[in-house]
Amino acid sequence: MAELTVNFLGKTLRNPFVLGAGPLTYSGEALVAAWEAGLGAVVTKTLRREPADNPYPHLVDIGRGTLINAEKWADLTAEQWIEREIPLAKKHGVVVIASVGHTPEEAEELVRPVEDAGADFIELVSYNESTMIPMVEKAKERVKIPVIAKLSPNWPDLPRVAARCLAAGAAAITAVDSYGPVLRLDVRTARPLLGSPYGFGWLSGAGLKPIALRAVAEICLANPGAKVIGLGGVSSGEDALEMLLAGAGLVGICSVAMSRGLRVVDTLTRELSSLLDELGYASVEDASGRSLPHLLPAEHKERLRFRYHPEKCTDCRLCVTRCPYGARRLEDKKMELDEEKCRNCGYCVSVCRPGALTSDRLRGWA
Ligand SMILES: Cc1cc2nc3c(=O)[nH]c(=O)nc-3n(C[C@H](O)[C@H](O)[C@H](O)COP(=O)(O)O)c2cc1C
Known part of the structure; x- marks a missing residue:
C-alpha cells in the first residue's frame, strides 16, 4: 500500500488532505469535526481585527461541483479564536493552520497570539498582492512556527510572487484562493445570485481546478523544491493525484466538502490510495512533481498515435x-x-x- 503520511515542514500528517479556510472551518467545533472526518490538517476561517458581516445571500451552488460566494473572513472575533476556538481544536489533537488576513498591520497584531494559542502553522491571506510580502515579513519577525503564504489566482505573476514570499521567509505556498470577481444571474427574478455589491462573487470548486493546477505547476516549475498546498477544485482521488503530479506536496479541499459533506474525506483518501497503488507510486511524496518534467515550453508537434x-x-x-x-x-x-x-x-x-x-x-x- 502506498504511503499516505506526509512530512510537512517538520510535522507528520496522516494524509495529504487539508481542509481550506471556509464555512466548514468557522469555529473550534467545526475544526474538530473536520479532524474527526480524517483530514491531515485544517485551516481556520480567516482571522481579522473585526469580525465579518456578510451580505445575504453569500453562497450559491451553481452546479457541476462549482460554487460562487461572497463570504468574507471569520464572523467570530479574533479574540474568541485565540481564547477559545484554537485551544479547543488543539485539545482534540487537530493539526491547526491558523489563517490570518488581510493587511501587514493585522499580521503584526495577530500572529503571535495565534501562535501562543497553539496553532501549528500560520497561513497569511490577502486580497491584494502588494500586501503579501510585508505580511510575511511581519509574521516572520514575530513567530517561530512556519508561515505559509496563500496566493490568489487573480494575481498576474504567481511564480514571481511565490519566489518573493519564499525569499521573505515563507516556508510554503498555498495555491489558490477562489477566483474572481464572477457574476451569475437568476433569469426568473433578473437579480444577481449573490447579495454582494453588483452581485459579484468568487468562484470555487470544479470550475476552478484547471486554474489552480496551472498555478501550482508554474509556481513549482519556477521555484524548484518549494512546498506547495494545491487547493482549488479537487473533488476526487484522481483530482488529488493531478495536484500532486503538478508539484503540490499537500492537497487542499473546500467546496467538495460543502457539496458532499465531510464524509468525502474518506472517499478521497481511499481513491487516492488505490490510484497511487495502481500507478506504481510508493507514496504521496513519490508522486509529487512527477508531471513537471513533461511541462515543456515548446509546442508538441509529433502526430498522435x-x-x-x-x-x-x-x-x-x-x-x-x-x-x-x-x-x-x-x-x-x-x-x-x-x-x-x-x-x-x-x-x-x-x-x-x-x-x-x-x-x-x-x-x-x-
Ligand atoms: C464560502 C467560501 C468561503 C471561503 N472563505 C475563505 C476564507 O475565509 N479565507 C481564505 O483564505 N479562503 C477562503 N475560501 C477559499 C478556499 O479556502 C479555497 O481557497 C477555494 O475555495 C478553492 O478551493 P476549492 O475549489 O476546493 O473550494 C473560501 C471559499 C468558499 C467557497
Missing part, C-alpha cells in the same frame, strides 16, 4: 459524431481514420468515456 480497443467500445459513436472534421468512421467495431481530414486535435480520445480510443498522449497508450 491512436489505438482502438474494440472490447471496451460501447458503440456510443461520440468519436465519430463529435469529430469536427468528419475524419472518423466506426462500423461493426471497426474504426477507420481519414488521415487527410484528421487535424490531430485529440478531441475524439477525450470524449471516449470507456477508454476504447486512446493515444500516446491521452488515457495511456496501453
Whole structure:
C-alpha cells in the first residue's frame, strides 16, 4: 500500500488532505469535526481585527461541483479564536493552520497570539498582492512556527510572487484562493445570485481546478523544491493525484466538502490510495512533481498515435459524431481514420468515456 503520511515542514500528517479556510472551518467545533472526518490538517476561517458581516445571500451552488460566494473572513472575533476556538481544536489533537488576513498591520497584531494559542502553522491571506510580502515579513519577525503564504489566482505573476514570499521567509505556498470577481444571474427574478455589491462573487470548486493546477505547476516549475498546498477544485482521488503530479506536496479541499459533506474525506483518501497503488507510486511524496518534467515550453508537434480497443467500445459513436472534421468512421467495431481530414486535435480520445480510443498522449497508450 502506498504511503499516505506526509512530512510537512517538520510535522507528520496522516494524509495529504487539508481542509481550506471556509464555512466548514468557522469555529473550534467545526475544526474538530473536520479532524474527526480524517483530514491531515485544517485551516481556520480567516482571522481579522473585526469580525465579518456578510451580505445575504453569500453562497450559491451553481452546479457541476462549482460554487460562487461572497463570504468574507471569520464572523467570530479574533479574540474568541485565540481564547477559545484554537485551544479547543488543539485539545482534540487537530493539526491547526491558523489563517490570518488581510493587511501587514493585522499580521503584526495577530500572529503571535495565534501562535501562543497553539496553532501549528500560520497561513497569511490577502486580497491584494502588494500586501503579501510585508505580511510575511511581519509574521516572520514575530513567530517561530512556519508561515505559509496563500496566493490568489487573480494575481498576474504567481511564480514571481511565490519566489518573493519564499525569499521573505515563507516556508510554503498555498495555491489558490477562489477566483474572481464572477457574476451569475437568476433569469426568473433578473437579480444577481449573490447579495454582494453588483452581485459579484468568487468562484470555487470544479470550475476552478484547471486554474489552480496551472498555478501550482508554474509556481513549482519556477521555484524548484518549494512546498506547495494545491487547493482549488479537487473533488476526487484522481483530482488529488493531478495536484500532486503538478508539484503540490499537500492537497487542499473546500467546496467538495460543502457539496458532499465531510464524509468525502474518506472517499478521497481511499481513491487516492488505490490510484497511487495502481500507478506504481510508493507514496504521496513519490508522486509529487512527477508531471513537471513533461511541462515543456515548446509546442508538441509529433502526430498522435491512436489505438482502438474494440472490447471496451460501447458503440456510443461520440468519436465519430463529435469529430469536427468528419475524419472518423466506426462500423461493426471497426474504426477507420481519414488521415487527410484528421487535424490531430485529440478531441475524439477525450470524449471516449470507456477508454476504447486512446493515444500516446491521452488515457495511456496501453
Ligand atoms: C464560502 C467560501 C468561503 C471561503 N472563505 C475563505 C476564507 O475565509 N479565507 C481564505 O483564505 N479562503 C477562503 N475560501 C477559499 C478556499 O479556502 C479555497 O481557497 C477555494 O475555495 C478553492 O478551493 P476549492 O475549489 O476546493 O473550494 C473560501 C471559499 C468558499 C467557497
